[in-house]
Amino acid sequence: MACSQFEYVKQYETDDRLLPGCWIVLRLDGKGFTKFCELHCFEKPNDVRALCLMDASAQAVMREFQDIRLAFGESDEYSFVFPRECQLYGRRCSKLVSLVASCFTASYVRLWPQHLPDKPLAATPLFDARAVLYPSDRTLRDYLSWRQADTHINNLYNTCFWALVKSGKTNTEAHAQLQGTLADYKNELLFSQFGLNYNALPERFRKGSVVIRQRVKHVKQTADGRSKEKERLEPCVLHCDIIRDHFWQQHAELLA
Amino acid sequence: MACSQFEYVKQYETDDRLLPGCWIVLRLDGKGFTKFCELHCFEKPNDVRALCLMDASAQAVMREFQDIRLAFGESDEYSFVFPRECQLYGRRCSKLVSLVASCFTASYVRLWPQHLPDKPLAATPLFDARAVLYPSDRTLRDYLSWRQADTHINNLYNTCFWALVKSGKTNTEAHAQLQGTLADYKNELLFSQFGLNYNALPERFRKGSVVIRQRVKHVKQTADGRSKEKERLEPCVLHCDIIRDHFWQQHAELLA
């Protein structure tokens, strides 16, 4: 049959299994989100509803892929952590990268109307994904610290930038005023000029979102019609520091 | 600043650029679509509306990624062909694989209501993707022939299978009757027992979908309010043989 004559082309598929014994981080990143945000008039510097939609999409991904240990998100990016011993799809990189991107994007589109009911989705949101391996707990924690430190740096900058722009500066002027300045200067600027205490801003903006599975009580109907309280693990969104040890001591199971 | 202390983790990202000078085929495949089809009561053996939704999603992908030369789809899978000289995202595998999966899935969800207006989307559709390199025109054509031969084999089998099931057989009985039989037997079965001439079935079912860019006339409003006919390239869906030379002679630009 004709098929066998062509089937040799399967040999051109290469093996892209990720090294065993390493943490797998899958990081998703919005493609062209500056334009996407403008098109949908997202609030600046942070649109709470859009951030909640990101978090909800991440939760959907974690419900679909039970292997995921935790996730961290900020702005238009999200990182998912698969454990060292994960065998999902034989650790094939393309499978993991494409399925997580597919699931996140599909959830983002499906959940949009719940989070932004007054704004019709006007363009296709796209997310790229990459897999990065971390051989030790230390390097994994440093990766997550890197993302959370980045959240802080970007948010402090953006808070200043948009405060200046809303006060009448042009984008170029605002950028010029902030370029090369340190955190202290920016904190002081917000406080003295705009009466803003940066540390009083919502933790969601300053620390990003951590998603871990936690026991959640829910009410279940029993066969005889009575309702019964049960517990199950649900991906829950926290906004807390993950750079210091405290979080990891409280959730020792994450690195176990 | 804290950031630089953690930034070393970026070194763990690996370079996954695909070999230059080769055709890149990105194949998407529905995850768990047997269940997804049942959940949405897709018609058997082929649901025209669901196939059109696949085609429309592929067209959306081709509008987003202008580099794509052609695409071929059947059932719940689609292959996209990027040219040898493609430099999109520096040919980074994860970028291409994740973005095409993201775009296809998002389009599938967004376009669903247009194609299946009476059926609410009841689950998140997921597509995985992989990249395969073909160094020569011959191997690329053999890849596409492999997929179209597969379309034919699967469709002939499925057409028989569902005819038997609709006539009262169980799934097990239908499967047992067909196992190991040749194409001639199946054609004869369809004709003698169900009055079906297999070759008269829609080409969409028998040959799958080929998407290529073709000049399409469209009417454009000019500045002074008059309408003017113009041409532009649009991804168009064909259902034709791509195994024989004829198609490639007619569309010599595809392999140029």
Add this chain to the structure above:
Amino acid sequence: MACSQFEYVKQYETDDRLLPGCWIVLRLDGKGFTKFCELHCFEKPNDVRALCLMDASAQAVMREFQDIRLAFGESDEYSFVFPRECQLYGRRCSKLVSLVASCFTASYVRLWPQHLPDKPLAATPLFDARAVLYPSDRTLRDYLSWRQADTHINNLYNTCFWALVKSGKTNTEAHAQLQGTLADYKNELLFSQFGLNYNALPERFRKGSVVIRQRVKHVKQTADGRSKEKERLEPCVLHCDIIRDHFWQQHAELLA
């Protein structure tokens, strides 16, 4: 100039850097050594002089590549362990694999006359090499345990096999008698039939060779002609257990 016109072909070279933060094991293996051993009439089951030549070649490799932390050898294979933080040649796999294979082979040929002065080298010895990454100390130690356990298994078998052959059995008979037998049977066979206490055989045969750097005293001539005793690190060959903890406790710097 003509050169630039062709220089684009450099783009086809791919990046093969090994993941940072992992132990790198480079394992060399003799190609076609069964034939090579016969050609040079190596003693069976173990040729001490040939094993010493392997060890000396490994020491030469360790002198050339100061990054190597330790090495383990048995029969016609040798494993070299590069530390997690190694940056030699940017951790490029092909560089490491080819240079270690090149250095080992060159040393084997150069040192041959010293170790086997009565036998001219009659064929080109070839060694292949591969790189394997181990993310944790545990997996690295298990790798080395695997090789040493393999040494034991092979040596016990070969000792029995050649005792039987030397006692008059054919190769086929000897093989048949041993097939599927356990260690106890083989130990008993050696003792009762050949008066051999397996555990009294040289450790070199039973445990293979471990090469680590140790402080070695050497005498150096000073400028004024006197000789002075100094210390330097030299790769030294040991034949000891590396499966149990004791070795690693004694040489805690190896995994540090």
Add this chain to the structure above:
Amino acid sequence: MACSQFEYVKQYETDDRLLPGCWIVLRLDGKGFTKFCELHCFEKPNDVRALCLMDASAQAVMREFQDIRLAFGESDEYSFVFPRECQLYGRRCSKLVSLVASCFTASYVRLWPQHLPDKPLAATPLFDARAVLYPSDRTLRDYLSWRQADTHINNLYNTCFWALVKSGKTNTEAHAQLQGTLADYKNELLFSQFGLNYNALPERFRKGSVVIRQRVKHVKQTADGRSKEKERLEPCVLHCDIIRDHFWQQHAELLA
């Protein structure tokens, strides 16, 4: 048995098979040969005997690996071309890279006394190797043209450089005089100042070495003691242009 407990570490070995259907070029390069040449007082700019030793080593590699289609060498580097359909060691990159490096180096050491009988080998020569894939005949030819153009450029420069140095300039002065100059200037310099017609220099220096298999007559003793002339394929060294079409037309079988 202990072995199985550790055998899981084999899973950490990754699949590094090279894409089918592409030409494989294995390029070897001497490590630290500037120093190696000085140590052995190689003649400058070209040491014929050392170049012949390189060629003889390449011929030994081609005798060992019958798959190799052709080779090109210059200075301390050599490229070996394996055909598109090559299945040697399942096209595993590390196997090919290490074995060719091993074979070349071993041959270089073994053949040294024949080519440089008056100079004892005073250091271990090392060669690294890398594999590069070329998907088309055009890119393969351009690769080889790149190397031959490089031979010419380097040789012209080196010929001038050493002529200047031998005439009394320091290395720095010679380098300064040549920096940024074109080929015409260098040709003129050689002719007017040193009476050297560059194009009359040996082709070996100007074009490097091409090794291809050619029918060679040899005399064989028959069973009854008579001698009989036979033909066999032997790797032969040529010094000719491989940039223009002529060579490839004469040896059409090389790209077939």
